[in-house]
Amino acid sequence: MSVCHTVVSEISGDTISYQASSPDEGALVRGAALIGYQFCSRRPDRMTIKAFDEEIEYKILNLMEFDSVRKRMSLLVRTREGKLKLYVKGADNVIFERLSRNTDQQVINSCQEQLKTYSNKGLRTLCFAMKDIEPEFYQKWNKKFIEASLAIEQREQKLAAVAEEIETELRIIGVSAIEDKLQEYVPETIRSLMKAGIRMWMLTGDKRETAINIAHSSSLTSTSTKLLMLDSRTYDETLVKLKSFVETSRFYLEHGVEFALVVGGETLHDAFVGEAKQLFSELCMSCRAVICCRMTPIQKAEIVEMIKSLGDHIVLAIGDGANDVAMIQAANVGVGITGEEGLRAAASSDYSIAQFHFLRRLLLVHGTWNLDRSSKVMLYSFYKNITLYLIELWFAFFSAFSGQVLFERWTIASFNLIFTAWPPIILGLFDQPLSDKILVKHPFLYQEFQRTAFSASNFAYWILLAIWHSLLLFNFSYLFVGKEILWKNGRIGGWIILGNATYTYTVATVCLKSLLECDTWNVVQVFCSLGSIVAWFIFLIIYSMCYEWGWGFGVDMAGSTMMLTSIPFWLGLITIPIWILLFDFIVKGVQTSFFPSARERMVLAHRPTKYNAFCKECGWL
Ligand SMILES: Nc1ncnc2c1ncn2[C@@H]1O[C@H](COP(=O)(O)OP(=O)(O)OP(=O)(O)O)[C@@H](O)[C@H]1O
Numbered sequence: 001m002s003v004c005h006t007v008v009s010e011i012s013g014d015t016i017s018y019q020a021s022s023p024d025e026g027a028l029v030r031g032a033a034l035i036g037y038q039f040c041s042r043r044p045d046r047m048t049i050k051a052f053d054e055e056i057e058y059k060i061l062n063l064m065e066f067d068s069v070r071k072r073m074s075l076l077v078r079t080r081e082g083k084l085k086l087y088v089k090g091a092d093n094v095i096f097e098r099l100s101r102n103t104d105q106q107v108i109n110s111c112q113e114q115l116k117t118y119s120n121k122g123l124r125t126l127c128f129a130m131k132d133i134e135p136e137f138y139q140k141w142n143k144k145f146i147e148a149s150l151a152i153e154q155r156e157q158k159l160a161a162v163a164e165e166i167e168t169e170l171r172i173i174g175v176s177a178i179e180d181k182l183q184e185y186v187p188e189t190i191r192s193l194m195k196a197g198i199r200m201w202m203l204t205g206d207k208r209e210t211a212i213n214i215a216h217s218s219s220l221t222s223t224s225t226k227l228l229m230l231d232s233r234t235y236d237e238t239l240v241k242l243k244s245f246v247e248t249s250r251f252y253l254e255h256g257v258e259f260a261l262v263v264g265g266e267t268l269h270d271a272f273v274g275e276a277k278q279l280f281s282e283l284c285m286s287c288r289a290v291i292c293c294r295m296t297p298i299q300k301a302e303i304v305e306m307i308k309s310l311g312d313h314i315v316l317a318i319g320d321g322a323n324d325v326a327m328i329q330a331a332n333v334g335v336g337i338t339g340e341e342g343l344r345a346a347a348s349s350d351y352s353i354a355q356f357h358f359l360r361r362l363l364l365v366h367g368t369w370n371l372d373r374s375s376k377v378m379l380y381s382f383y384k385n386i387t388l389y390l391i392e393l394w395f396a397f398f399s400a401f402s403g404q405v406l407f408e409r410w411t412i413a414s415f416n417l418i419f420t421a422w423p424p425i426i427l428g429l430f431d432q433p434l435s436d437k438i439l440v441k442h443p444f445l446y447q448e449f450q451r452t453a454f455s456a457s458n459f460a461y462w463i464l465l466a467i468w469h470s471l472l473l474f475n476f477s478y479l480f481v482g483k484e485i486l487w488k489n490g491r492i493g494g495w496i497i498l499g500n501a502t503y504t505y506t507v508a509t510v511c512l513k514s515l516l517e518c519d520t521w522n523v524v525q526v527f528c529s530l531g532s533i534v535a536w537f538i539f540l541i542i543y544s545m546c547y548e549w550g551w552g553f554g555v556d557m558a559g560s561t562m563m564l565t566s567i568p569f570w571l572g573l574i575t576i577p578i579w580i581l582l583f584d585f586i587v588k589g590v591q592t593s594f595f596p597s598a599r600e601r602m603v604l605a606h607r608p609t610k611y612n613a614f615c616k617e618c619g620w621l
């Protein structure tokens with residue numbers, strides 16, 4: 001424990017502190033120090049340990065580093081007496097495969113017994129083994145090792161192959177167990193996410209018993225969950241097992257029995273082939289949870305790819321170690337946890353969080369808000385553009401397809417750029433359909449928002465609404481300022497007055513519509529919507545003066561400010577947007593009162609009790 005590792009020590013005064021890239025190694029070295037074998041220092045070629053009061057120095061000859069595929073590491077040292085010793089530590093299955101054939105069966109049995117006891121308690125286990133190396137063998141082997149270390153191509157594979165040659169005929173020297181404490185609120189988070197309709201899979205490099213235990217303690221499975229163990233070694237065996245499990249799962253589903261699937265890394269490649277793949281995916285999709293143990297990083301990524309290929313699934317992968325990087329990158333959404341295992345996972349993820357339980361807020365609150373906001377922004381953007389441009393179409397019918405456009409060209413260009421730019425931006429940034437506390441408290445809302453935020457019918461509704469609004473806007477505008485006498489002196493308007501008035505009513509309707517669509521009003525939202533309408537008036541006044549000031553452009557708009565002195569124009573501004581939006585308001589009111597969705601019921605149930613918000617469904621301030 002105090003020799004075979006890659007921990008680095010820092011000595012300050014009498015105390016030695018350890019820096020370890022793997023928390024397990026740090027724990028083992030500290031554990032060894034507690035029982036009298038203190039690791040003191042490491043230089044590139046030698047290390048010192050203090051066994052009780054005696055200092056022992058080892059010359060470090062070769063280090064075969066740990067990786068998640070080899071699931072072991074080894075260190076070859078020369079002792080003071082000149083003997084060559086290889087120390088190996090790693091996962092139980094890899095160490096047992098490499099033990100000497102002469103190993104006493106009783107020792108193996110007692111180790112396995114001990115490992116079982118530990119892993120049933122959810123502890124992470126490791127096996128330790130060693131071997132004496134003959135100098136002649138070492139000479140030959142070391143040449144190959146140096147060659148592999150200097151290789152430019154496939155260095156890792158070559159080093160692993162050389163290591164494989166020496167890591168044989170081992171003598172077991174013991175097993176260890178480390179408690180891998182769950183972070184805070186892991187069970188609560190998993191329960192919430194499952195209630196939100198998210199399927200949870202646990203992919204771990206750990207052994208089966210430990211994985212099952214951790215699944216229990218993290219609420220992924222409960223005591224009543226039936227476990228289907230898929231641990232066969234051959235394809236035929238896997239196929240037979242899968243067929244019977246599919247039958248069992250159908251029975252469980254019919255009788256409402258909760259069940260989970262446990263798959264080992266060795267079985268996984270068989271489950272991904274031919275007929276087995278079909279059965280495996282059916283089984284996985286019907287389980288409460290899937291636990292995959294003894295996974296290599298590549299297998300984790302393969303599973304993510306498989307789920308993505310099974311249909312319309314969005315996969316989120318969350319992990320904290322370097323062995324989770326491939327999986328995080330393969331997933332649609334990758335989340336890395338920064339912590340004891342370094343920053344590799346966080347660096348390759350889309351979102352990085354410090355604690356697992358932040359995932360609950362990330363998904364249930366920010367996920368829900370973002371989905372709702374993005375859908376609204378998108379639908380609203382389609383709506384406002386269709387509304388404006390269809391008016392041109394109605395005008396084309398009206399002007400017998402003369403080619404004349406209703407709006408002045410700069411005002412058309414400024415519609416998206418200035419006068420209706422801010423309402424959707426603010427809607428997308430600040431709208432809060434429900435407060436974060438409610439969303440965390442009622443995880444089912446996550447699914448409800450997914451169902452209602454965006455759908456083909458919703459999209460069609462907005463398009464039809466835009467067509468309807470554009471028709472109303474054009475016809476009402478024509479009614480108010482098209483032919484009527486607009487001024488006291490008996491003058492009527494004309495094309496440019498009709499165009500500017502229709503544009504004004506459109507900007508007002510579209511900006512007020514954004515207020516009607518957002519679930520919460522705040523100062524910025526109100527300011528931007530009303531401010532956009534005011535901005536149009538300021539633009540109109542300045543632009544209509546440009547020609548007069550001799551700037552050489554804006555001839556079409558010259559003198560348009562006279563529109564502002566017409567009473568019918570102002571009458572139209574007060575009534576047209578309100579008439580148009582009143583219809584929307586009534587539709588919404590009827591729908592919310594008589595056919596409320598779960599989301600609307602929640603909004604009504606949690607409406608603010610103070611004079612601090614606007615609840616559009618019940619229409620009170
Ligand atoms: N530093 C190490 N030296 C030797 N063996 C190790 C070391 N760290 C882990 N192992 C063994 O290798 C196995 C695989 O490790 P890996 O890091 O891929 O997954 P894990 O840490 O067990 O699980 P997870 O996927 O949840 O991180 C471990 O279960 C353990 O038995």
Ligand SMILES: [Mg+2]
Nearest residue numbers: 205321323341
């Ligand atoms: Mg790990």
